[in-house]
Amino acid sequence: MIEAASLFGTILIYMLSKRLYRRKPLLLLSPLITTPAALVILLVTTGTPFGSYNAGAHWLSDMLGPATVAFAVPLSKHFDLIKKHAAEILASVLAGSAAAVASSFWMAEALHLNKQLIYSLLPHSVTTPIAMNVSETIGGIPTITAVAVMMTGIFGSVAGPAVIRLCNIRGDIARGILLGTSSHGAGTSKAFEFSSVSGTVSSISMILAAVVTLAITPWILAPLHLFLSGGPG
Amino acid sequence: MKKAFNTIVQIFVFILISWAMNKLVLWLRLPVPGSIAGMLAVFVLLQTKVLRREWLEAGSGWLTAEMLLFFIPPAVGIVSYRSLLLSSGVQIVLVVALGTVVVMMCSGLVAQSIAKRKEGARPS
Numbered sequence: 001m002i003e004a005a006s007l008f009g010t011i012l013i014y015m016l017s018k019r020l021y022r023r024k025p026l027l028l029l030s031p032l033i034t035t036p037a038a039l040v041i042l043l044v045t046t047g048t049p050f051g052s053y054n055a056g057a058h059w060l061s062d063m064l065g066p067a068t069v070a071f072a073v074p075l076s077k078h079f080d081l082i083k084k085h086a087a088e089i090l091a092s093v094l095a096g097s098a099a100a101v102a103s104s105f106w107m108a109e110a111l112h113l114n115k116q117l118i119y120s121l122l123p124h125s126v127t128t129p130i131a132m133n134v135s136e137t138i139g140g141i142p143t144i145t146a147v148a149v150m151m152t153g154i155f156g157s158v159a160g161p162a163v164i165r166l167c168n169i170r171g172d173i174a175r176g177i178l179l180g181t182s183s184h185g186a187g188t189s190k191a192f193e194f195s196s197v198s199g200t201v202s203s204i205s206m207i208l209a210a211v212v213t214l215a216i217t218p219w220i221l222a223p224l225h226l227f228l229s230g231g232p233g
Numbered sequence: 234m235k236k237a238f239n240t241i242v243q244i245f246v247f248i249l250i251s252w253a254m255n256k257l258v259l260w261l262r263l264p265v266p267g268s269i270a271g272m273l274a275v276f277v278l279l280q281t282k283v284l285r286r287e288w289l290e291a292g293s294g295w296l297t298a299e300m301l302l303f304f305i306p307p308a309v310g311i312v313s314y315r316s317l318l319l320s321s322g323v324q325i326v327l328v329v330a331l332g333t334v335v336v337m338m339c340s341g342l343v344a345q346s347i348a349k350r351k352e353g354a355r356p357s
Contacts, residue, residue, distance in 0.1 A: 014302050032301055036308035043312060050313045057306035064303045065255065066247035066296060068268035072275035073286060073293035088347040096340030103335040104328050111324045121328050125336055128307075129266040144325075147314050150307055151329045156337070157301070159330070163337045169345055178341035182333050189300035199297060205340075207269060 002048070003056030010057050013038050030158045032186065064185065071188075071203040078200045085173050085201075092174075093205050096181035097212040098220070100125040105224045116141060123213050124148040127184040130210040134217050149184070156183020157190040176201025181209045236291065243292025250275060 017031040017038070043053055075082070082089070101122050108118040120140030123131040128149050135145035160179050169175055172195050179187035180202030188206050192199030254274060255267030263270065278284040311318070318325075 010305055011302070014305060032304060032308065035305050036311075039305070039309045040312050043309070050310055053309065054306055057309070060303050061306040062303075063248075063296070064300070065251035065266075065268040065271070066244065067300045067303060068266075069247050069251045069254070069271035069275055070289075070293035070296040072272045072279060073289050074297070075272070075276050076279035076286060079280065085348075088344055088351070091347060092340045092344035095343045096336045099339040100332060100336045104332040107328045107331055108324070111327065113321060113324055113328075117321060117325075121325065121332075124329055124332065127266070127269075133264070143314075144317060147311055147317065148325060148329055150304075150311055151326060152333055153304060154308055155330050156333050159334065160337060163334060164341070167338055167341055167345075169341045171345070171348055174341055174344035174348060177344040178337050181340040182336040185300065186304050189297065189304070192297045192300070203272075210269075 002052050006053045006056030007059055009042075010035070010039065010060060027158055027162060032154050032157055036154075067189075068185065068203075071200070074196050074200040075203065078197055081173075081197065082201065082204060088173065089177055089201065089205060090208065092177045093181050093208040094212055096177070096205075097125070097209045098216065100182070100209075101213065101217055101220060102224060105221075115139075117144065120144040121148050122217060124152045125182055125184065126210040126213045127206060130214055134214055138218055138221060153183050153186030157186040160187055160190055172197040173201050177205045180205030184209070240291040240295050243289050244296060246289065247292055247296060 014031060014035045017029075017034040020034065021029050021031055039053070042048075043050065104121050104124060105118065108121050113121070116139065118140075119138045120135050120142075121144075122138065122140065123134035123145060125131075126134070126149070128146055131145050131149045132142035134140075135142045156179065160183060163169075164175055164178065169178060175194055176191050176198040179191040179198070183190075184206050188199060188202040191202035250271045251268055254271035258265060258267040258270050275284065275289070279286055279289075
């Protein structure tokens, strides 16, 4: 009973949120903010634990896997275009992923977070399974990483269009790179709202960013520490 | 009616592939998420024309269009980390938000400047 209510309640609130957003397109009214917020309020006021909610709602998050597999279709459709822009995608994702790890490190350090928490936040820009893997490798706490990844997805898909407007980013390729590199799957689903090309480039960038982050993070930790203390010693 | 039926069948095909690839990745102990391995497998099958794009296009379109909905339950899951959020939630949100804007500007502006240079270099 509660399972069915969780599943269909989530879909219903999501549909209402989408309608509200269409009528009033404010950042704070994005469905990825209003829907979880409404559900959290519902869970807290009715005293429902997340576990019982998720027993029904997990059917929705289970669709993330099939949706990722489905990226293969637009990827194959736009493959020639991707090949043509391969250098641009690769260079931008490399720059973005290095910036992701370095900026998170310095900001977390400036906010005096403890080491374990800092390490947990470093891979927050990439897709959950890879981010948790990186976190574990460098000595972070994978569950905290998963929370940060989720926050990144929400923030990125909400703020992405605003950054695109402010920085005057034109072209489907650059927009896709920006969203996929910064905010993984949630950014990619936003990119598909711009265009099918943006979405495809975003899914490619999301995968590249995951691979790059997995490869570089353990290696740039030492130089980052060095920069901070102003030299060896 | 027929179109809706086709879309639903195609969605089930994606669910099946994703499920099978998850098992395969576990069994082979590959350090790749099953969904990404599945995407690469379907991509190869499409490029080699073993699968035709028309067979999967409707289901793929629906799944990618509605993907934000699938992020809702994990987003609600943040509620389970109340003590972490109370102790360092503000700092975490700051790092995530500012970091994400930095990554966006970095990757977006690099991409845009390369695209412009390419355009400029092209003889007209």
